[in-house]
Amino acid sequence: MFKTIRDFNVKEKRVLVRCDFNVSFSKQRNVLDDFRLKQTLPTIEYLIKNKAKIILISHLGRPKNREMKYSLKPVARRLEELLGRNIKFLDDCIGKKVEKEIGKMKVGEIILLENLRFYQEEKENDKNFAKKLAELGDIFIQEAFAVCHRNHASVVGIPEYLNSGIGFLLENELKTLSQIIKKPKRPLLIIIGGSKIKDKASAAGKLFKIADFLLLGNLVAQEVKKTKLKNSPKIIFPVDNKENCDIGERTIELFREKIGIARTIFWIGPLGKIEEKKYQKGTKEIAKKIIKSRAYSIVGGGDTIAFLNQYNVRDKFDFISTGGGAMLDYISNGKLAGLEILRSAK
Numbered sequence: 001m002f003k004t005i006r007d008f009n010v011k012e013k014r015v016l017v018r019c020d021f022n023v024s025f026s027k028q029r030n031v032l033d034d035f036r037l038k039q040t041l042p043t044i045e046y047l048i049k050n051k052a053k054i055i056l057i058s059h060l061g062r063p064k065n066r067e068m069k070y071s072l073k074p075v076a077r078r079l080e081e082l083l084g085r086n087i088k089f090l091d092d093c094i095g096k097k098v099e100k101e102i103g104k105m106k107v108g109e110i111i112l113l114e115n116l117r118f119y120q121e122e123k124e125n126d127k128n129f130a131k132k133l134a135e136l137g138d139i140f141i142q143e144a145f146a147v148c149h150r151n152h153a154s155v156v157g158i159p160e161y162l163n164s165g166i167g168f169l170l171e172n173e174l175k176t177l178s179q180i181i182k183k184p185k186r187p188l189l190i191i192i193g194g195s196k197i198k199d200k201a202s203a204a205g206k207l208f209k210i211a212d213f214l215l216l217g218n219l220v221a222q223e224v225k226k227t228k229l230k231n232s233p234k235i236i237f238p239v240d241n242k243e244n245c246d247i248g249e250r251t252i253e254l255f256r257e258k259i260g261i262a263r264t265i266f267w268i269g270p271l272g273k274i275e276e277k278k279y280q281k282g283t284k285e286i287a288k289k290i291i292k293s294r295a296y297s298i299v300g301g302g303d304t305i306a307f308l309n310q311y312n313v314r315d316k317f318d319f320i321s322t323g324g325g326a327m328l329d330y331i332s333n334g335k336l337a338g339l340e341i342l343r344s345a346k
């Protein structure tokens, strides 16, 4: 259905790989959680082994312009450690300098380009920008599952101009998630917390059709209450909260009860302001209950998986998705803009 990385002869070719290196950093600008980086390694290592020239592209955060706190440079350093190889970091993603450096590349070399979102054209899916990116490669490999729901130049624009396919990370995400969602064991429970509340409230509007129960964190709940979903018996809203920054004891109990009867659980987004220890209780209690439950559990979203890693419980879940909003959209109807374009890719 999709061309995969195995379908291309990548030898001596410039392979443009769209990754999702949207990760968080410590105050010292070190990568806090490298899960998304590690998941991309099989594709990069395959390309090294098969003598490609590897050009990695990604976004980071939501910068308004060239804000250096959103530079991908620290990601290059962490990737070097993980791969045990040099990575050349370039401080732009298009332009003469980038073209020149790519022109000099030898097989097996890796370049990481600067944050695509330093150009507003990325989010606007500007055709010219997509074309300039596409000209940097001979083959395009999509690995950024977590951003496949966005109509951005590096997601839906590049495949218009380049021979395109999917990498191992994306292949694995699609295989696992589509299998689970085809015939989920019921009750099927979906827990949605965290920020990006507009996106998540809109996803809830589709997900309540496939879920038996939808459990919402405070912020998403406030958004969903503005819609007609507020009366849906499938949606479980928080009944109390702690200073509006965490779910309260009664809500924890209510959520634990539902988790106890579920057979499949999708969980995206923390249930409190977990950057502050005093608001971590709800998220921790929900994690513990899911781990103990008999349900098949799938967790996604950068903040949630980083938090679970911090407490060393990430591998207690059955599947960890690199996607947050993308996973929600994918399980709601099996379609993502970035995948549809690849189905029809040249």
Ligand code: 3PG
Pocket (backbone or CB within 6 Å): 020, 022, 061, 062, 146, 147, 150, 196, 301, 302, 323, 324, 325, 326
């Ligand atoms: C994510 O972290 O969910 C992805 O990188 C997408 O980021 P976005 O919501 O800023 O598009």
